[in-house]
Amino acid sequence: MKIDDQQLDLDQIDIQILALLQEHCKMSLAKIGQRVGLSAPAVIERIKKLEESGVIVGYTALLDARKLGCDITAFIGVLTSHPKSIHDVERQIESRQEILECHHVTGAYTLLLKVKTADTSSLEELISDLRSIEGVSRTETMIVLSTHTERQLRLRAEMPHRRRTRRGVAKLVLRAESVS
DSSP states (O other): OEETTEEOOOBHHHHHHHHHHHHOTTSOHHHHHHHHTOOHHHHHHHHHHHHHTTSOOOOOOOOOTGGGTOOEEEEEEEEESSGGGHHHHHHHHTTOTTEEEEEEOSSSOSEEEEEEESSHHHHHHHHHHHHTSTTEEEEEEEEOSOOSOOEEEEEEEEOOOSSOOGGGBOEEEEEEEEOO
């Protein structure tokens, strides 16, 4: 796995620790250690290395947006007037809490935003604010009527079968899992 142009070798234990943290990040270090065959201090040391290397970028709780009053999910395509304005537009929208994701994309739009708002009035206000940003020439909003599948990327370890990979490094497998 390459990270910031540096080769990073994760062994099977690192991958198991990452998978366990994704499964339940509040799991005790002792319990993680039991599951991977290490002591709690050894687990702490590995987690610190994974954090320092940038593999682990943070910890968070998954929240139900509807139960917190955000009933509207929408995708907003943003067309910028000039390629030079992309960075300025991105910088101006990053502080908006309603904007969950901002992707620079190919196709009809420059940016694609995933947003969650309390209601259509707050969505309308957000769209108006976006359109007033210098460099934004057009927006198109698609309101989500229902969500069939919404996933978070998950890592799982796939053990090499009878044959060890280069330096015993385990094969990484990414999968998406539904958020319950």
